[in-house]
Amino acid sequence: MMRLMRSVGQNSLTTVAGLGDFATFVSHAVAVVPATRQLGRRWIRAVHEQGVRCVPVVTIVGLFSGLVLGLQGYYVLARFGSAGALGTLVSLTLTRELGPVMAALMIVGQAGSAIAAEIGIHRNSEQIDALTTMGIDPVGYLVTPRLFAALIVFPVLTMAFTLVGLAGGYLSGSVLLGVDPGVYWSAVHSAVRVADVRECLVKALVFGVITIAICCHSGFTTHRRIGVSGSVAVSVSTTRAVVLASIGTLAADYLITSFLV
Amino acid sequence: MIRTTVPSILEVNGLRKQFGEHVVLASVNLVVTRGSIVSVLGRSGTGKSVLLKCLAGLLTPDAGEVRFENGSVNKFRRRCSYLFQANALFDSLTAFENVALPLEQTTRLKRGEIAQAARNALKSLGLDKFADHFPAQLSGGMQKRLALARALVTHPELVLFDEPTAGLDPPARTAVFEMIVQYRREFDFTAVVVTHDVPEALAASDRVALLEEGRIYFEGTPAEFAASGDSVLRSFSNDIIAARTGLDG
Numbered sequence: 001m002m003r004l005m006r007s008v009g010q011n012s013l014t015t016v017a018g019l020g021d022f023a024t025f026v027s028h029a030v031a032v033v034p035a036t037r038q039l040g041r042r043w044i045r046a047v048h049e050q051g052v053r054c055v056p057v058v059t060i061v062g063l064f065s066g067l068v069l070g071l072q073g074y075y076v077l078a079r080f081g082s083a084g085a086l087g088t089l090v091s092l093t094l095t096r097e098l099g100p101v102m103a104a105l106m107i108v109g110q111a112g113s114a115i116a117a118e119i120g121i122h123r124n125s126e127q128i129d130a131l132t133t134m135g136i137d138p139v140g141y142l143v144t145p146r147l148f149a150a151l152i153v154f155p156v157l158t159m160a161f162t163l164v165g166l167a168g169g170y171l172s173g174s175v176l177l178g179v180d181p182g183v184y185w186s187a188v189h190s191a192v193r194v195a196d197v198r199e200c201l202v203k204a205l206v207f208g209v210i211t212i213a214i215c216c217h218s219g220f221t222t223h224r225r226i227g228v229s230g231s232v233a234v235s236v237s238t239t240r241a242v243v244l245a246s247i248g249t250l251a252a253d254y255l256i257t258s259f260l261v
Numbered sequence: 262m263i264r265t266t267v268p269s270i271l272e273v274n275g276l277r278k279q280f281g282e283h284v285v286l287a288s289v290n291l292v293v294t295r296g297s298i299v300s301v302l303g304r305s306g307t308g309k310s311v312l313l314k315c316l317a318g319l320l321t322p323d324a325g326e327v328r329f330e331n332g333s334v335n336k337f338r339r340r341c342s343y344l345f346q347a348n349a350l351f352d353s354l355t356a357f358e359n360v361a362l363p364l365e366q367t368t369r370l371k372r373g374e375i376a377q378a379a380r381n382a383l384k385s386l387g388l389d390k391f392a393d394h395f396p397a398q399l400s401g402g403m404q405k406r407l408a409l410a411r412a413l414v415t416h417p418e419l420v421l422f423d424e425p426t427a428g429l430d431p432p433a434r435t436a437v438f439e440m441i442v443q444y445r446r447e448f449d450f451t452a453v454v455v456t457h458d459v460p461e462a463l464a465a466s467d468r469v470a471l472l473e474e475g476r477i478y479f480e481g482t483p484a485e486f487a488a489s490g491d492s493v494l495r496s497f498s499n500d501i502i503a504a505r506t507g508l509d510g
Contacts, residue, residue, distance in 0.1 A: 133343035
């Protein structure tokens, strides 16, 4: 019993310490902005790294998500004679929930994992120590531009996902299954309110900051992985980054939805 | 002799560092005079690299202090460079970009001035023709020179060398030490070299120190080291030379 309590206590302390360390890390990344040189240039590179490279995966997944939503939605709504509401179902599902969450998960899988691995390798090969000895703040150099890039990449890609998803819903619902295109687009137009778009963008921004911060932190702390080192530590950091960022996305989604709905 | 006439650039007093229960540095005292090359010798695992990382501010000592000309390590950091054992070059940046990096990030120089300074540093180390090459496209010796070019481009007053000859064959080891001596004259820096290459260190250094059991066991000139009949010094030298002969075949 004592051993169980000790174990729970130790794990709780480790978790709280880890959250504190993460909060300090993110605060440092923001606080170092005024002292960071060439932030704009590195920010543009980070936008390319996170954004442009993720466009194919986000649009392809968005298209198939819309196609499946259109199919499933049509058959369910048709049972109740409400196939005309397909546009409402697809647009609200994508705007309020699926768009931000799926886009975030796709960016984490593509760019977040790459960020964690790259920073992990920087850590392993002493490049982060080298930055420190050169008088360069490694958080400002490696993390800050990526964190700020997420503020533009996530909302833009979420919008792209949603728009392509709507097109996918139109393809399966109207082109394949015969819902009148005018009815479909009219339902989309009347269903989506400004508040829905705002919810979508708020989620995208929050997911962006949380996931990229988790990925950067995981790579940055590669040397702290217990029981592993070298390439295995980088691998563990990358996996950890993707898992924690995915959980973080879904947990944040629940919290934001609870407050905004 | 040097200590009485030349001011010290670096003073280490009672430096202690332990990891868990393992005491790596018990109490290290060391004085480095301006313009000198000081080699810190010691067997593998005696804490030479830990000492160097404490000097560079990469590790925080548990006790003791590191003073640079009566200032703290943080104030001195921009006047100090560190040459890593594995070079720590940015593999996604070209040789030119690697050398330009510290200037871009820590100075207010204009782009043209940075480019000129980086080109000069590369030229000084014979790498001007490889400016567009990535580190992986360079040989081990060239990577070492590139790391040195990056370390010297900011004109540091103190350069810390962590096992600069690790993994190199005997001629390359001698060449690295000759390079340190040559560029010390050219760039006018003070060097602290952590190594276990006894003959090369004795030939190149102004002073040598032996780190043994977490303390500086010996500190003096190479001639004093070579002439000493102390059993620990002799045992260390003999063991290192025997191990090297075995490894080099």
